[in-house]
Amino acid sequence: MLSRTVCGADPVAPRLLRGALALLILLLIAGCAGRDGGRGERSSAPSGWNGEQGQASFYADRYHGRRTASGETHDRNALTAAHRSLPFGTRVRVTRLDNGRETVVRINDRGPFVRGRVIDLSRRAAEELGMLRQGVAEVRLSPE
Template sequence: MISGARLALFALAAAACVTASGVEARSAVRAQAGVASWYGPGFHGRTTANGERFNTHALTAAHRTLPFGTKVRVTNNSNGRSVVVRINDRGPYAGGRVIDLSNASARSIGLSGLAKVSLARM
């Protein structure tokens, strides 16, 4: 049988493990790097994955897993320019890419095709 003091210590240790792993999981989502692309002309006015109309002139983006409404700072690694976008769609569907930017978002960081970027969740 476990004494009350030992049980309390065990519970405290278990809580510390859960908290530590939760912090690690959150920080892993906070920063990401990879290739960004942009999408727009053929999708303008269509419904996004979160149900709103896609506006190629808005500072929005598509990400595979971040919750809708999440704000992300996207930094173009080649020129240091950055923009804060709101996730409102799912994608990118092309392999090896981490985010799809609206035309306005891409232009604001000097992206005209593909670029290596860093993402930071706000």
Template sequence: MRNGLICLALFGLLGGCASQRSDDWRVNAQGYQAEGKASYYGARHHGNKTASGERFDRNGLTAAHRSLPFGSHVLVTNLRNDKSVIVRINDRGPYARGRIIDLSEKAAAQIDMLRAGVVPVRVQQLAD
């Protein structure tokens, strides 16, 4: 019961960081779902143009994915600690072998992966 309340509180906090409330989002059962490695990009890319044409903001909740449409929202869960973050796809990549998503520095911080740099994750497309 206590763990359930903690998880519920965590998702409530994460929703406050997204552009919509967390209860407005739900996993798209027919959408993209995968497990693999995530990395993040930060300071040296800050301000550069992304593939979508917008400027990369390391303090935004955004990510790069090879094929998901720009503007898609995904739930990224760190499989080492079960922490999750909702991000918006605005760039292409990652191009490193074995990686499925590159997160902004802020998104990476929210799932406690800054120290490790690369972590196993689950990526689930959300219904908009």
């Protein structure tokens, strides 16, 4: 203790400075990553994914304005959708099987969590497929 006051050296100060510098570097790196963890927005489906088939449903109006799993705010007027595993930003062509109508949506949420359903669409996407009245329709998802 006496040597510290005599020499004026405080062994704690360099450790605090190093810790603060390390924290600053981590914050800078995290800031560069963005909301999607640095993966970047995808325009097409990941390689190896050839699509799938099942039921589509659409978000209830009460979800408009709520936060999605990607951090975006859900907009019922946008062409977006929820999928269980496709990366956020992936664009998917959705084709309704009984009438042939199609739309392209961007994945920005997770779900649906109902057996047999493969995608949960925004209200606008459901309108484009003509499924507002039924609420659920058989669809094929394919890479865009």
